[in-house]
Amino acid sequence: MTSRDDALRIMTERFPLVAERIQRLWGLRLPRHVAVFAALAASDGGALNEMGISPWGVTDYFRDGGLDQRGRDGLDQRLHARFRCDPAEFVTVMSGSSDGLHYGLWFDDPAELPTIIARNYARDSAETWASTAPTLLRVVREEVDRFLSDYGDDREEAERVTPLNDALDWYAAADEAALRQDRPPHLASAPRSYLAVSLMPLLPQGSGNPQVAASGSRLDAFQKDPARAAEWIAEARRQLAAGQPALARAVGSELHWLDLDVHRQAGLDLLLGAYHALGRDALAEIATVHAAHRDLRSVEVLITDGS
Missing domain, CATH: 1.10.1240 (Methyltransferase, Methionine Synthase (B12-binding Domains); Chain A, domain 1)
Structure with a gap:
């Protein structure tokens, strides 16, 4: 397992290359806190797995050799980790513990950084809801806190997540620095509404009433x-x-x-x-590609040659 110092350095160095890939293929901007999460996974993946969480989706590009991956059978890489009911605004970055739980960066406007992190249980109701945490590390912290509220009275269960808590504490300063360096998108504090099955993206004034x-x-x-x-x-x-x-x-x-x-x-x-x-052409392109391939038997699309 990579040391935390080395993991943070390596993922910070990889970030511009991964961000360029996401900008070129998706037309979207990648926030720096994703690199901090990738470092956590590289140094403390075992502790992360205790919560059933692992990098997935565009975070796969941060793995060793990740940028050498391609879409299997010639598939568009934007299909990787995109489940059937995922909205175009949702770009998977992390998998969860059960029922197809996956977390995604939510892009209201492709010209901006993602405004929130969303979650979706693809093999349950497949509805999409917003998380309250602004970074992936803080989403993980929320999951740890939820686990402890349910099982914290059991000493053995509580001790299972102690290494992950320690790792989250160690990376907290880097996570905060990444958040400050990016600065919040101008839509981040706007009030948000919900449809019956998903959050509603933030739209410019004059866009009408979504009812x-x-x-x-x-x-x-x-x-x-x-x-x-x-x-x-x-x-x-x-x-x-x-x-x-x-x-x-x-x-x-x-x-x-x-x-x-x-x-x-x-x-x-x-x-x-x-x-x-709305001028959100990158989302239109994602929706078009997704519509053409919604019947994929597996959303595991990225592969390396020979796999």
């Missing part, structure tokens, strides 16, 4: 009431054509999550139209 309070009833209509579903889709199209893409983004997201054959193309068209109207 989040009606999200649950829309989901019911899309599944049970074809006439009402058609009305919602038509209204989203009208607003999009009028230069207000918020409802198109909301309805498109709901249809993406439901993944019903009858509405699949309409949902994609609304999402792409909304992203292009």
Whole structure:
């Protein structure tokens, strides 16, 4: 296992190369705190695994030889660790302990750093919710604190996470420095709303009304009431054509999550139209690639030659 000093130095040196890869292929900006998490995994991976957590997704590029990986069978690398219901704004960076739990950087606007970290249980309800922690290390700390609140009275269980707590303490200063160096994106403190199945991305003023309070009833209509579903889709199209893409983004997201054959193309068209109207073309490209490959048997896409 790499020492903590060496791990932090190595991952800090790798960060510009990985960030360039993400910018070139995804069109997205990588925050520096991801490199600190990669260092934690390199030096204290065993302790991290005690919580069922490991690097995954774009953090795989930080591994030894990670930038030499390619997409298996010629697949687009943006498909790596992208589950069926993941929104385009969600880019996986870490796996969790059960039910397909994975954590992702959430990019409201591709021109900005990610505003939050989100989580999704892909093999459960596959809904996407925001974490309250601003860095991956702090998400791990939240998981440790949650574990201790449940099992901390058991000495043996509490001792299991002591090495990870020690490691988190050691890396805390580097994590804070990374956060300061990046500075928060201008959207970070904006109030956020939620659809029935996911957080709603932050949109510029004048983008229209996503009608989040009606999200649950829309989901019911899309599944049970074809006439009402058609009305919602038509209204989203009208607003999009009028230069207000918020409802198109909301309805498109709901249809993406439901993944019903009858509405699949309409949902994609609304999402792409909304992203292009917002100038968020990188998200439109991710959504397009994902839509073409949602039936992959495995989201493990990155491989090295010979594997």
